[in-house]
Amino acid sequence: MHRLLRNSSLFLSIAALLLTSKALGAEGEGGKYKIVKTLPLPGGGRWDYVTVDPDSHRVYVARATHVSVLDSETGAVVGDIPDTPGVHGVAVAPDLGIGFISEGGAAKVAVFDLKTLKIESTIATGENPDSILYHPTTHLVFVQNGKSKSTSVIDAKTKQVVASIPLNAKPEYFAFDENGNVFINLEDTHSIAVIDAASKKLKATWPMAGCEGPSGLALDRKTHTLFSSCDGKLMVVDSKTGKVRQSVPIGDDCDGAFFDPGTGDVFASAGAGKLSIIHADKSGKYAVVQEIDTPPGSKTMGLDTVAHKAYVPSAKFTGDPTAHPRPSVVDGSIQVLVVGQ
DSSP, X not given: OHHHHHHHHHHHHHHHHHHHHHHHHHHHHHOOOEEEEEEEOOSOOOOOOEXXXXXXXXXXXXXXXXXXXXXXXXXXXXXXXXXXXXXXXXXXXXXXXXXXXXXXXXXXXXXXXXXXXXXXXXXXOSSSEEEEEEETTTTEEEEEETTTTEEEEEEXXXXXXXXXXXXXXXXXXXXXXXXXXEEEEETTTTEEEEEETTTTEEEEEEEOTTOOSOOOEEEETTTTEEEEEETTEEEEEETTTOOEEEEEEOOSSEEEEEEETTTTEEEEEETTTEEEEEEEOTTSOEEEEEEEEOOTTOOOOEEETTTTEEEEEEOOBSSOTTSSSOOOBOTTOXXXXXXXX
């Protein structure tokens, strides 16, 4: 009996040691991120996409009727771009010295000066322009029109619409590779559209079995892997063939997915209150290696791939932030969580 107890104790001690070693290994590999700073934003109202420009050290936060501009190094609010009704996103063209803002409430794209932050002109698009992409190789701007179910293509130099690409589904976020392909999530058909940037035409539409309402989209260009945030899962998709390789469980109501080529980490921000960090093991299989608790409703984010920091807006709400219709934001409660190592 005593020998049995001694053997049991030894077994339990070894098991505890193995578990501890495993936990330390997980922490060393995947527990490296934490909330390093919180940046308060004045006022109220909801927000949408966050755009980070590492070169200028700026963070653009789309805030319903205006855009807040932060210094990514100091966290200070360095400017504000007003009168952007229903703003969803910002795209910057540093080589041209201008930026573009999708004004969902006005069915327009505003063009602004990157130095002065002053709006220079507006361009009519389809209805409810949402996510917006500047494609530096072609100097084209791709604007996803939610209500028109199309993509407006703007020549960034002439500031004129040069094409409208019908998608027959509601477009969400985008990614692009080095071979001239632009990938766009299609929310209501649970698929990914592939556009040829040069010809401004739809090449293919890839269905994603098991995906509901894809929103955020990111790309690892080296391994040709797309990451599409669906309802409660992240779909891992081959960017050459459209084949779904894997599905990784993440938090519900995820509207932001980003890939950091410097670390190989994928970030997925979920409105349910989880920021998931996903990484591939040596065999190429992806898994969540860390979860960071965030306030409910923190479903979008931006990523600085140079400083390796994520910027996640959050706030207090008058009700459940994941409910429909969405509740109001409590004035003065908005802040941006800075997640880093």
